Amino acid sequence: MPRLRDVKEQLGSPYLRQHADNPVDWWTWGEDAFAYAKSTDQPIFLSVGYAACHWCHVMAHESFEDPATATLLNEHFVSIKVDREERPDVDSLYMTATQLSSGHGGWPMSVFLLPDGRPFFTGTYFPPTDHANQVGFPRLVRALANAWDVQREAVVDQADELARATVREVAFVDHLVAHEGALDVAGARQRLREELLATLDAEGGFGAPQFPHPGLIDALCTRDQRHASAVTLSLEAMARRGLYDHVGGGFARYCVDARWHVPHFEKMLIDQALLARTYANAGAMFSRQDWREVAHETLTFVRNQLRVEAGYAASLDADAGGLEGSHVTWTPAQVADALSLAGRSADLERTLARWSISDEGDLEGRSVPRLGVDEPFTTPDDLRGALDALRDARARRDQPSRDDKVILEWNAQFASACLAVGGEFTQVALSLLVGLGRTHLAEGIWWRTQHRGAHATLADVAALTDAHLDAFEATADGQWLIGARALADYLVAHHWDGDVPSASHPDRGAGVFSSSDLATDLLARPKEIFDGAGPSGHATATRALARLALIDADADRLALAQRLVSVAATLISQHPRAVASLVSAAGFALEGIEIVVPGPRGALAEHVRLSVVPRSVLITGSHSPLTAGREDGVAYVCRAGACQLPARDVATLSTQLAALSD
Numbered sequence: 001m002p003r004l005r006d007v008k009e010q011l012g013s014p015y016l017r018q019h020a021d022n023p024v025d026w027w028t029w030g031e032d033a034f035a036y037a038k039s040t041d042q043p044i045f046l047s048v049g050y051a052a053c054h055w056c057h058v059m060a061h062e063s064f065e066d067p068a069t070a071t072l073l074n075e076h077f078v079s080i081k082v083d084r085e086e087r088p089d090v091d092s093l094y095m096t097a098t099q100l101s102s103g104h105g106g107w108p109m110s111v112f113l114l115p116d117g118r119p120f121f122t123g124t125y126f127p128p129t130d131h132a133n134q135v136g137f138p139r140l141v142r143a144l145a146n147a148w149d150v151q152r153e154a155v156v157d158q159a160d161e162l163a164r165a166t167v168r169e170v171a172f173v174d175h176l177v178a179h180e181g182a183l184d185v186a187g188a189r190q191r192l193r194e195e196l197l198a199t200l201d202a203e204g205g206f207g208a209p210q211f212p213h214p215g216l217i218d219a220l221c222t223r224d225q226r227h228a229s230a231v232t233l234s235l236e237a238m239a240r241r242g243l244y245d246h247v248g249g250g251f252a253r254y255c256v257d258a259r260w261h262v263p264h265f266e267k268m269l270i271d272q273a274l275l276a277r278t279y280a281n282a283g284a285m286f287s288r289q290d291w292r293e294v295a296h297e298t299l300t301f302v303r304n305q306l307r308v309e310a311g312y313a314a315s316l317d318a319d320a321g322g323l324e325g326s327h328v329t330w331t332p333a334q335v336a337d338a339l340s341l342a343g344r345s346a347d348l349e350r351t352l353a354r355w356s357i358s359d360e361g362d363l364e365g366r367s368v369p370r371l372g373v374d375e376p377f378t379t380p381d382d383l384r385g386a387l388d389a390l391r392d393a394r395a396r397r398d399q400p401s402r403d404d405k406v407i408l409e410w411n412a413q414f415a416s417a418c419l420a421v422g423g424e425f426t427q428v429a430l431s432l433l434v435g436l437g438r439t440h441l442a443e444g445i446w447w448r449t450q451h452r453g454a455h456a457t458l459a460d461v462a463a464l465t466d467a468h469l470d471a472f473e474a475t476a477d478g479q480w481l482i483g484a485r486a487l488a489d490y491l492v493a494h495h496w497d498g499d500v501p502s503a504s505h506p507d508r509g510a511g512v513f514s515s516s517d518l519a520t521d522l523l524a525r526p527k528e529i530f531d532g533a534g535p536s537g538h539a540t541a542t543r544a545l546a547r548l549a550l551i552d553a554d555a556d557r558l559a560l561a562q563r564l565v566s567v568a569a570t571l572i573s574q575h576p577r578a579v580a581s582l583v584s585a586a587g588f589a590l591e592g593i594e595i596v597v598p599g600p601r602g603a604l605a606e607h608v609r610l611s612v613v614p615r616s617v618l619i620t621g622s623h624s625p626l627t628a629g630r631e632d633g634v635a636y637v638c639r640a641g642a643c644q645l646p647a648r649d650v651a652t653l654s655t656q657l658a659a660l661s662d
Helices: 014-019 031-040 054-064 067-076 088-102 137-150 152-170 185-199 214-219 225-240 269-285 289-305 332-341 345-354 381-395 408-421 424-439 458-475 478-495 537-552 555-567 569-574 576-591 603-611 650-658
Strands: 044-049 078-083 109-113 119-123 593-598 616-621 636-639
Touching (some): 014 054, 031 078, 044 054, 044 088, 054 137, 067 137, 088 109, 088 119, 088 152, 119 152, 137 152, 185 214, 185 225, 185 569, 214 269, 214 576, 225 269, 269 289, 332 345, 332 381, 424 458, 424 478, 458 537, 478 537, 537 555, 537 576, 537 593, 537 616, 555 576, 593 603, 603 616, 603 650, 636 650
Parallel strands (some): 044 078, 593 616
Antiparallel strands (some): 044 109, 109 119
């Protein structure tokens, strides 16, 4: 694709559209830009960000909207703008280079490349003038342009070295020392939990800035009292303090302080999905109805605020009206005005106390609502009118912009969260999954967004496969199993590296690439092994392939999942926290449990659904070979080909499930 301004109306990314009218002559990522750079013998400036990124907006205002800075870039570089959410493979590749060369990463990411795409200088945000230990962006541009003109050989040598290191690093899993002997996945789970207990701080997080880590909380969801106490500490802190939006609903991306009081205010769909599922499952495991209410309210926020024609939008911005968090924060005077307008002035003192709104505030004299001590999560009946008044007042404020990209992975994770919560959200999930098949699949090819400009990644396909399996477990409808099989085949066809393993040849292949083989515009194909804000694509693929294999009693498919475990076994064993989601997925591949209740859904199947049995699949109906020859309405709990005695009542089944280890 050519320059942004020439295709502005065709762009599916609001982030790219925001930059189309900059004085910087931005190009879209692709062969056109690289060919132009080669023909003009100019290096490339690659800027990567996303619509809800606060510092991306700051650098845009300071530098990319500045005519003088734009003139410098236009004269000396071919500038390319990329939305990291649209092209996570591009982001991953060059973020690896950035972390290798500068020791840290973040967004906006600023990378200078040779015309063939090899990076030679990397960084993140640069101020418009020299500040503290940071060089000003215009001075940096001049220096690198001069180096290209007079020190070309040194620039190319540096690019060669960084490119080699980057290519090796993005295939990190290929260079692991092989794990000796059988993997003790139960031991890895226990080491992970002990490390988490040792590093969890007194506020239920892992240090400022406080990011939610639903995958780590999931790892601690056992019935051990130490683990349960840690889970309670974290889930209570996140749901009761500033990370959660107590007026508008939903979770912010993270908190900038150690006490979870002041969030960075953007809201991402992926966070809502993962946190809602964690709260739902923890609520079921520990019989905490308030946690299930957190999950329900989070999904309600998504349904009300992020619904677009093709699914659910990616994010809401942190800024509104040019001020970060202005739509979320309050002063006592603003609360008083809102209540007065609604005829609720008598509720002022109680309202300020419940949501901890004070004159001092948390952020430049403004308060981020958080629950007072002993306040229940659910708003008491006598304050519902006050809450409605606050919501009405917020609706009259400037609102944050919405990134309306419908990202396949994030929508699939949202569908899975809806199925975990159940009730009214079951149909929300099923309708969404049907819709994604219409909007993101065309002529046999899966796309990352509804605009079909970027191929689906491993994480997209794996998450959608997993969501189809969640739908099958929830409904016993065979269409979801058929869909999961087709998606698993697509995953292997377009992401598997090398020969495909089977039950008879389990050691074939080198795992999975994050990018599709249909995406041919990268310096190298990354392999995503470490968890980030969400589970790695490698982990989600392992989980999905293993679950499908268990449901279908398919030994060859199980060999795929087990191969993904074996190529990363050293990491799982020695550094489980770095691959926490893969530790969990490995349990399905190596210790999976089939709970089979043939025939129509009944009391036993519903009991299993509410019990949150680790590493298990629930098989009902008649579409799995494991239901053949077994009595309808009777539960069979099986592992590694061995089954317990058939359970005909909830009491017997409960005893069998309780005997399964965490």
